[in-house]
Amino acid sequence: MRKMEMIFIKPTLSEIAKELGIAVSTVSRALNKKEGISEDLRKKVLDKALKMGYIDEIPKIIQQSQNIIGVIIPNIQNPFFLTFLKGIETILFRMNHRFIVCNTDEDVVKERVYLKWLSESKVKGVIAAPAFSISGETNINLYKKINQYIPVVLYDREFYETQEFDSVIVDNQAAIVDGVRHLHEKGHKRIGILLSKRGNYCIEERHKGFMKALRYFNLKTENKWILENLYPSSSAEEKLNSFFELDNRPTAMIATNHDISYSFLRIAKKYNIKVPDDISLLGFSEVPENEIVNPPLTVIKQPILEIGNIAATAMLTRIENRNKEVSQIVLKTTIVERKSIKNITKKGRG
Incomplete structure (x- = not known):
């Protein structure tokens, strides 16, 4: 090592x-x-x-490169990244480019190995959602090094320390603020949040958005309603068990990714707690299962295919013009309303 x-x-x-x-x-x-x-x-x-x-010998390698792009994804089992891959494939295939997928499992050491391998291979660029450790460790310096010779385009998350990479992300803070607003309009004043791996850019931004929304709507939460590091699934199950054993629970929770939403529903069923009658749930990310799960899940929807399309287009543009101004695109989310949030306003109860 x-x-x-x-x-x-x-x-x-x-x-x-x-x-x-x-x-x-x-x-x-x-x-x-x-x-x-x-x-x-x-x-x-x-x-x-x-x-x-x-x-290293990166410049010599690039001279021999073919129309191949390296794609770094943090979790190949997450439907978000499968849809994202469809988005980039649509653009790259049309432009006679192929891509190699490297799954990091949110592991910065594994990512480091993949990045070095890609830099030594015949790729024209790297499209990446960087890994973040719980302590905040990243491979930012290696990404900077590679970006000197082949383009790096970031998607889904960025590095706080630099603005030198082309990127396409959603406004994670605004997404959660909109989610809290939606719950508040349904009468909810006791709201908690389910956070995946801390240190991750997206999760940190969603946590910031939650705290901002509490101040904006003059709401209060309790520390035990903010569940952190619900990753991997074994850790999530243990913490959710403790949450459902609380006597004083919030009326609504916000999940910060697809996996947590479904873990929450599964553990709630184990405790015979009904969603949304006993507690409401707002999910994050739209997948086909959201329509058929019981109850159908209200979610914050990200424009995932568009993220993939834009990331691939940004890569091809950067390959053609290495000196162009850095492009950092921030997209908006929407809320898809179904049946997992109870209206507890007087009007809703009436």
Whole structure:
């Protein structure tokens, strides 16, 4: 493991510039293929960067690349990512491109292995939903390194530390605020939230949205109504068991992904707690099963196919023009109303 991490330790641009006797800005322009640098000087900078370990043999590999895109997904069993893959396939196939899928299982170490493998393979770019550990650890530096030579487009989640990647995401905070508004309009004032893996960009944003909505609608929650790290499923089941044994439960809960919604329904049934009569549930992500589950699930819907279409288009555009301005697209969610939320207003009860 130590040997793997040593691969990513590199000298600074200043050290390369000092070795060559040129300005740091010149080194940066040469490595990033900017205009105004002669091919001879660019070659000298690349050679020195290779010898000093600043870069690997990535530039040589890219010259041999075929029309293949690497796609990083965090959970191949999650219907969100299957629909997303359909979205990118529609665009890439039409443009005579293929793609390789790498499933990280939300594991930053496994992701690191895949990223290094993709950088050594003949891919033209990487479309990725980066992995985040519970502590917030990511492979951001490796993504930055790869992005110097082949395009990286992020989807579903971003890195807080940088804005240098093309990306397409939904407004996760606004999605949860809209969800709380929907519940509030149905008369709910005691609301909790079911959070998947903390540290993950999407989950952190959805938690921020929840706290923002509580302040906006002047609502209060309790710590025991905020369930965290419901990942993997074994952890979710244990925490949901404890939740359903509470004497003082909220009238409604918001799930932050598809798996948690269904775990909640399953454990509620075990405790003979009826949704929505005893407690309401607002899910997150639209899948076909939402219509046939009992009760049919009201959800926050993400435009998943559109996310895939845009991510693939952004990748092809970036391949054609490496110097274009960074594109960061934020899409809106909608609420699909079914039968899992009870109207407890006076009008609803009447």
